[in-house]
Amino acid sequence: MKNQTKITAERGVxxxxxxxxxxxxxxxxxxxxxxxxxxxxxxxxxxxxxxxxYMDSRTGGSYRFINSNAQGQEFCFNGVIHEVLEPERLxxxxxxxxxxxxxHVVLETATFEALPANRTKLVIQSVFRSVADRDGIISxxxxxxxxxxxxxxxxxxxxxxxQPV
Amino acid sequence: MRRxxxxxxxxxxxxxxxxLVAQQTLTPNxxxxxxxxxxxxxxxxxxxxxxxxxxSMKQQGRERYCYVQPRNLEEVADWLDDFxxxxxxxxxxLDELLVKLHGKTDNNDKTE
Numbered sequence: 126m127k128n129q130t131k132i133t134a135e136r137g138v139x140x141x142x143x144x145x146x147x148x149x150x151x152x153x154x155x156x157x158x159x160x161x162x163x164x165x166x167x168x169x170x171x172x173x174x175x176x177x178x179y180m181d182s183r184t185g186g187s188y189r190f191i192n193s194n195a196q197g198q199e200f201c202f203n204g205v206i207h208e209v210l211e212p213e214r215l216x217x218x219x220x221x222x223x224x225x226x227x228x229h230v231v232l233e234t235a236t237f238e239a240l241p242a243n244r245t246k247l248v249i250q251s252v253f254r255s256v257a258d259r260d261g262i263i264s265x266x267x268x269x270x271x272x273x274x275x276x277x278x279x280x281x282x283x284x285x286x287x288q289p290v
Numbered sequence: 291m292r293r294x295x296x297x298x299x300x301x302x303x304x305x306x307x308x309x310l311v312a313q314q315t316l317t318p319n320x321x322x323x324x325x326x327x328x329x330x331x332x333x334x335x336x337x338x339x340x341x342x343x344x345x346s347m348k349q350q351g352r353e354r355y356c357y358v359q360p361r362n363l364e365e366v367a368d369w370l371d372d373f374x375x376x377x378x379x380x381x382x383x384l385d386e387l388l389v390k391l392h393g394k395t396d397n398n399d400k401t402e
Contacts, residue, residue, distance in 0.1 A: 127382075127385075128385065130374060130377050130378040130381050130382075132370050132373055132374045132377065134370060134373075143377050143381075145377075145381050147384070147385060147388055148385075148388070148389065148392070149388035149389070149391070149392045150392070153388055153391055153392055154384075154388060156391075157384055157387060157388060157391075163387065163391075166383070166387050167380060167381075167383035167384040167386075167387050168380060169380075247381075262373075263370065263372075263373045264372075264373075
């Protein structure tokens with residue numbers, strides 16, 4: 126069975142957690158997060174194209190990513206990289222540039238825990254400035270025009286379900 | 291104590307109560323008759339569901355009836371789903387990438 130993606134977002138608090146296990150050693154999972162050439166291959170939602178404007182992947186570095194959809198709409202986000210502690214922890218800030226006002230910054234901490242049999246547990250904690258900020262990013266789908274991506278994914282899943290096993 | 295949609299659906303008996311009341315309008319006793327637990331326990335669950343705004347009580351004549359507030363339930367269904375799908379999609383891709391990279395490393399080990 127496929128590894129499950131778990132989102133934990135308790136009501137009324139300013140944080141959320143994304144948890145997932147991988148069938149790969151943590152050095153590799155860490156690399157997929159910190160190496161721009163690898164990051165670009167998985168970070169964008171399915172029908173979006175991710176372009177890295179810049180990414181200085183070290184403690185004190187910064188980054189800016191541009192997601193664009195088929196209609197040419199761009200969704201940009203940027204942040205600074207607080208800590209790169211290979212292979213166990215990455216801390217960075219995240220700000221979506223499409224919001225009406227600046228300053229709604231998210232603090233993200235990704236931890237990579239080594240599990241037996243060369244497996245890895247990833248936990249991403251995102252801390253928001255307010256509960257409203259967090260709920261906004263969860264429910265509006267504004268993070269990179271995600272609604273279209275879900276539609277495509279739903280269609281795909283529907284087809285998969287219809288196929289005989 | 292927390293009173294929100296998540297609290298409401300966290301308990302299996304409460305989920306059964308929601309399903310039941312969604313299909314037919316019942317009094318609290320009518321609900322309790324369909325469960326093997328005590329009336330007090332069911333009454334407590336209904337109270338929690340009411341406090342979570344999932345069930346509302348309406349007085350009709352001498353009886354009070356339970357109604358489901360479907361809009362508030364939709365909230366729980368939608369709330370994390372899209373966000374989870376976004377991350378699932380993304381991390382599935384990462385998964386595939388890791389398998390590819392890990393496979394390569396294994397092959398290298400063999401040839402060395």
